[in-house]
Amino acid sequence: MKARIAGTGSYAPTRVLTNADLERMVATSDEWIRERTGIRERRIAATGEACSDLAVQAGRRALTAAGVAATDLDMILVATCTGDFPLPATACLVQHQLGATKAGACDLSAACCGFVYALSVADAYIKTGMRHVLVIGSEVMSAITDWTDRNTCVLFGDGAGAAVLSASDGERGILSTDLRSDGTLCELIMVPGGGSRTPPSEKVITERLHNIKMKGNETFKVAVRTLEEIARTTLSSNHFRVEDLDLYVPHQANVRILRAVMERLGLPIEKVLLNLDRYGNTSAASIPIALDEAVREGRIKDGSLVMLGAFGAGLTWASAMIRW
Ligand SMILES: CC(C)(COP(=O)(O)OP(=O)(O)OC[C@H]1O[C@@H](n2cnc3c(N)ncnc32)[C@H](O)[C@@H]1OP(=O)(O)O)[C@@H](O)C(=O)NCCC(=O)NCCS
Numbered sequence: 001m002k003a004r005i006a007g008t009g010s011y012a013p014t015r016v017l018t019n020a021d022l023e024r025m026v027a028t029s030d031e032w033i034r035e036r037t038g039i040r041e042r043r044i045a046a047t048g049e050a051c052s053d054l055a056v057q058a059g060r061r062a063l064t065a066a067g068v069a070a071t072d073l074d075m076i077l078v079a080t081c082t083g084d085f086p087l088p089a090t091a092c093l094v095q096h097q098l099g100a101t102k103a104g105a106c107d108l109s110a111a112c113c114g115f116v117y118a119l120s121v122a123d124a125y126i127k128t129g130m131r132h133v134l135v136i137g138s139e140v141m142s143a144i145t146d147w148t149d150r151n152t153c154v155l156f157g158d159g160a161g162a163a164v165l166s167a168s169d170g171e172r173g174i175l176s177t178d179l180r181s182d183g184t185l186c187e188l189i190m191v192p193g194g195g196s197r198t199p200p201s202e203k204v205i206t207e208r209l210h211n212i213k214m215k216g217n218e219t220f221k222v223a224v225r226t227l228e229e230i231a232r233t234t235l236s237s238n239h240f241r242v243e244d245l246d247l248y249v250p251h252q253a254n255v256r257i258l259r260a261v262m263e264r265l266g267l268p269i270e271k272v273l274l275n276l277d278r279y280g281n282t283s284a285a286s287i288p289i290a291l292d293e294a295v296r297e298g299r300i301k302d303g304s305l306v307m308l309g310a311f312g313a314g315l316t317w318a319s320a321m322i323r324w
Contacts, residue, residue, distance in 0.1 A: 016041050
């Protein structure tokens with residue numbers, strides 16, 4: 001039994017925040033942001049628009065593409081680090097909005113690797129008897145961004161992407177997933193306040209401890225190394241070579257990270273999906289948004305061999321090999 005991706009969907013809020021807009025907010029320039037990150041613009045959720053709102057839109061589109069009714073879902077997994085509430089899980093809000101009356105629902109926290117981690121969970125559920133699982137990556141990163149910190153505020157954006165996984169007997173589906181983590185590097189990307197270690201307080205707000213903090217330069221180096229390593233592991237465990245891939249869909253954080261990975265792997269740019277110029281880093285949403293674009297643009301077709309690669313806070317890194 002394989003977990004086949006039966007349909008994808010995505011949603012991006014309508015408000016566009018350009019590099020020129022950011023020039024008016026912090027000491028930065030369009031040129032610096034484009035050269036150092038590859039990002040031109042990102043989407044920002046409207047006031048009152050939360051993680052589940054984005055997730056529901058993406059989820060509906062994925063269900064339509066798959067031809068699966070919400071009432072047929074066995075499980076909903078939402079990968080996010082910016083859920084509507086600390087409690088309950090955002091997936092339960094999505095379950096209600098979609099009318100998925102027979103589905104279980106929970107969130108998965110693995111930062112930018114969340115979607116690939118959630119795919120691996122859905123894959124295991126399907127191998128052990130579930131028929132249809134909706135996996136969503138949804139983020140409102142703008143809610144945890146420090147809009148006075150030029151080191152981070154230029155990087156992130158909001159959005160959601162989703163995939164319906166359905167049980168299938170054929171050769172198509174998820175061939176393998178690889179998951180890794182290294183908690184010794186937990187301080188490289190962190191929201192230090194607002195959790196049980198430092199609960200919400202005036203100090204948390206004043207010192208902006210509820211916002212994302214990042215050591216960008218150190219993260220950059222680990223990202224290049226781990227993305228290369230895990231891609232090689234996934235290729236070799238499936239007995240594939242880089243040339244066999246039809247498309248590599250990486251987490252969209254920084255075009256320089258991805259160029260370095262492509263060079264090390266010998267992957268030509270035509271085989272890599274890049275859309276971070278329009279969305280920035282949307283954390284767990286970045287890979288499913290990219291996947292949905294690739295499907296809709298015809299870059300992924302039935303039978304395509306697609307590899308996913310992600311890294312993020314934790315640190316975590318992950319990959320998946322899919323026969324579409
Ligand atoms: C954040 C990142 C773009 C910074 O690029 P970098 O080339 O590493 O730049 P550095 O951090 O070394 O900073 C270089 C200089 O640019 C400055 N700078 C940082 N952000 C800036 C901005 N938005 N505009 C202008 N200058 C900026 C720094 O202050 C520093 O100035 P200094 O030399 O006077 O101290 C890059 O490190 C990165 O993308 N890292 C990975 C982050 C990531 O992907 N995180 C998410 C993981 S899921």
